[in-house]
Amino acid sequence: MALIPRKDLNSSTLVGIVTGMVLIILSVLLSAEEPGVFLNLPGLLIVIGGTIAATFISYPMKELRQVYRSFRVIWRHHDFPVDREIEEIVRVSILLGHGKLAAIEDAMARINNPFLRTGIQLVIDRIPTSDIDALLKWRIFKLRRQEWGEAQVFRSMATFAPAFGMAGTLLGLVNMLQAMDGADFKVIGLNLGIALTTTLYGIILANLLLKPVAIKLERRTEQRVMLMYMVLEGISMLGQKRSPSFIRETLNSFVAQYEDEIHSPSLEEIEERVEAETVEVPPPEREERR
Template sequence: MDLSTIAGILAGIGLIILSVFLSSVQPDVYINLPGLLIVVGGTFAATLVSFPAQELGKVWRVLGNVFRNNEYSISDDISEIANAARLRRHGDLARIEDQLSRIGNPFLRTAIQLVIDNTPTEEIVNILQWRIKRLREQERAEAHVFHVMSVYAPAFGMFGTLVGMVNMLFGISGPDMLNIGHNMAVALMTTLYGVILSNLIFKPIAIKLERRTEKRAMIMRMIVEGTIMLAGNRSPVFIRETLSSFSAHHDDELRSTGSSSGKASATQRSSMADDF
């Protein structure tokens, strides 16, 4: 579970509710179901018109990833590539085949399989880069849906405002003056709902999905570099150190101090010893 996403949404809603209670004489006036229906219903209706149903189905399945703490272990991928390089140098391709089924990363599994199948390096790079491009296009399209929803929500908030203003102006000339306040509330609250949904829900989700895509693409590019070195029959130590440097800016090694630094160094020395 990604606590930052949940904490951010709850904190935003909490601050909005707190500001309402501190500044309003009658807080329940901020609860306006017709205005909320206009914004939420209009936003989802416009989204259904804008995108195919099949594409939207994939988006809602991916939405769960926003609330999950998806940690990608770069060190595990580096170890798998270094281990494959060690076995390949020893001519033990059968053991590499056996270990392929235990590799959790399908992209890495495909890359190593292509190497042990003696696929030309240029073709390997083309295949892997095509998969990276396809991943980025697919996941950016998913994030784009939420960017579009973040535009629709304030637009339908403005629509609700116009509806409320028309009803309010029409009521001024009528005998029932009590509906003027109700219509004015609808007019103002729909804009408020649209702004909240856009800037607290839809746009942050889109940004989070885009950042997740970029992180996955970075790991995949690292695997491509490791695969090139594996195909070139480079030493396991060279591969491990090069890929560790490649991913250093994503893993803050400077946080380790004192005994924890010693433990990390011991672990790294143990991994390097296994490469020979």
């Protein structure tokens, strides 16, 4: 993994992983008379190797190539500049109201969000608002499905790891049963310890790394979806030639209302509520209320 600038480093990821590993190591050192018994290389190979093998069987290579990119995402701090996007939409609305298409083209060149640029370009090209809405919603759906699939890979791996940990435990128990013929309790205890540490490896790998990675990717997707729906609302009002002040206030209200939805575990709920509000409260009625 390439070095990440400190300002872009997501400290919570590093703190979480380091803290978890330190606590586990300290627990082993403080509780075990021989900490070396927790080092089980065959069990580690079974858990890691089996998890990777099962993942390759479950997913095509094209999807697995995205896993490395997704894993790098969790180490970076991602800002979602909602205020900046709102100001850019308002600026374009002002220029559009004065018919300054050339100035809009210059403003688009400074916009970093490709989703917003596409929407503004469609408005300038006088594409019907319904067609713009359908196209941009399709892009949101496509992005959500793609990133959900990347997170799902890690969730599947989190399911595989404990299962292979149990498989390693069964192998260790077989060795323990064979050692019982000699009635050597020291050998029996050693084999039992090796068997149980394999399950421990699977549980730690699943719950300290793989599941948290999946959750972090899903939360990032939720934030991006919320921002894209906000932009979609702004593009829709641009196409309807709403006033800049109305656009600003509406988008600020949108962000305030859906800020808590970032923490919701269901992306489908966000989409359903946005679509319901679009139907129940048309833009003309909201403008009259203001």
